[in-house]
Amino acid sequence: MKRLNSQLQDDGAPMELILLIRTLLAGCKEIAFRVSQGALAGVLGSTLSENVQGETQKKLDVISNQILKDILKDSGYVKAISSEEEDDVVPCNPDGKYLVSFDPLDGSSNTDINSLIGTIFSISHAPQWMKPDDPSAFLQPGTQSVAAGYVLYGPSAMLAMTTGRGTHIYTLDKTHGGFLLTKANVQVPEQTAEFAINTSNQRHWEEPIQNYVADLIAGEDGPREKDYNMRWVAAMVGDIHRVLTRGGIFLYPFDKRNPNKPGKLRLLYEANPMAFLMEQAGGLASTGTGRIMEVMPTEIHQRVPVLLGSKEEVKACLSYY
Ligand code: AHG
Ligand code: MN
Ligand code: MN
Ligand code: MN
Helix, strand or coil, X not given: CCEHHHHHHHXXXXXXXXXXXXXXXXXHXXXXXXXXXXXXXXXXXXXXXXXXXXXXXXXXXXHHHHHHHHHHHHXXXXXXXXXXXXXXXXXXXXXXXXXXXXXXXXXHHHHHHCCCEEEEEEEEECCCCCCCCCHXXXXXXXXXXXXXXXXXXXXXXXXXXXXXXXXXEEEEECCCCEEEEEECCCCCCCCCCEEECCHHHHHHECHHHHHHHHXXXXXXXXXXXXXXEEXXXXXXXXHHHHHHHHCCEXXXXXXXXXXXXXXXXXXXXXXXXXXXXXXXXXXXXXXXXXXXXXXXXXXXXXXXXXXXXXXXXXXXXXXXX
16 A cells, blocks of 8 residues: 655655655644543543643643644744644744644644544745734645645544545554555535535524525425435534545534624634645535635634535535625
C-alpha cells in the first residue's frame, strides 16, 4: 500500500510542506493514542475553563490543543497558529513559511461517550511581511489554502487530506505508525438520499432551510419524490467522513438566534478545510449565498452557515434560496 509521503510527492507538494504535514500528523497520532486510553489515563470529562467560543473546554480539547501547538511551534516550519481553543493567534517561528489553523478536537461532546471525534486543519502560506502575532494574515479566503484535512479517531484512525490534487483517504497502520493510502481520488456520489442536520434547531432556521428540509421529510409523497434518511454524528468530522465515503448533504445553516453568529461552525478551521476536501472530491460547499472558500474572513473565529456534500443535492438545496 502506498504511503502518505509518496502520495504527497506524486501530488507535487513541496518538501517543506510535506515535512510540516508529517509533523502535524505526528501530533495527531499522539492525540489518537491519548484518546484511545480514555478513562484509564483520566483524559475524559471537562475542565473548569471556557474557550473564546463560550464553550466549556473538555480535558481532551485542552490536551489536543497543547500537543499540536507544541509540535508545530518546535518544528520551525510555522510562522503562526490559529486554533479554536486559543483566543488569539499564537506566534511561532518568525521565519516559518506556513500558517496553520486547526480545530484540535472536533466533536467534544462525543469524548465522554466514546464516540467519533477528530482533528481538522488547514495550511496556507505565511506572507513575508507578516509579524508572527498579526492575525490579519489569517484573514484570507479558503481558496488560498495549500492543504487541508482531518484525522478521524474512530474504530480506525483515518486521515482525509488534499493539497489541491484530489482528496485522498489514508488509514493509520498502528503496527508501524504510518498513514497508508486506502482510497485515492475520492469522488462523492452526485446524488444522495441521506441528509444531516440538527433538527432540534428547526425553529431557528431561516425560510429556505425550513422549506428544503420539510420537502426531504415529505419523502416520496413530496416534491422530491423519494424517501430520505437522516444521520447526525454530532461531530462534523464524522458526518463529513460519511458524506465523503457514501454521499449525502451536511447542513449547519444560518441561525436566527444570533445574527452576529451566523451558524455554529467556524470558517477557518471547520468550514474551509471541509469545503476544500469536498470540492476536491467533486462535491459542493456553500454558505447558502456563496462558495464557502470565497468568504473573506473578518476575524479568526468567524462563524459561517455550512451546506455541503453531494453536488446535485447541494444544488437542489440552494434552489430554495
Ligand atoms: P467542537 O466540538 O469542535 O466545538 O465542534 C462541534 C461542532 C461540530 O463538530 C458538530 O457538527 C456540531 O458542533 C454539533 O452541533 P450540535 O451540538 O448542534 O449537535
Ligand atoms: Mn468546541
Ligand atoms: Mn469543531
Ligand atoms: Mn473543537
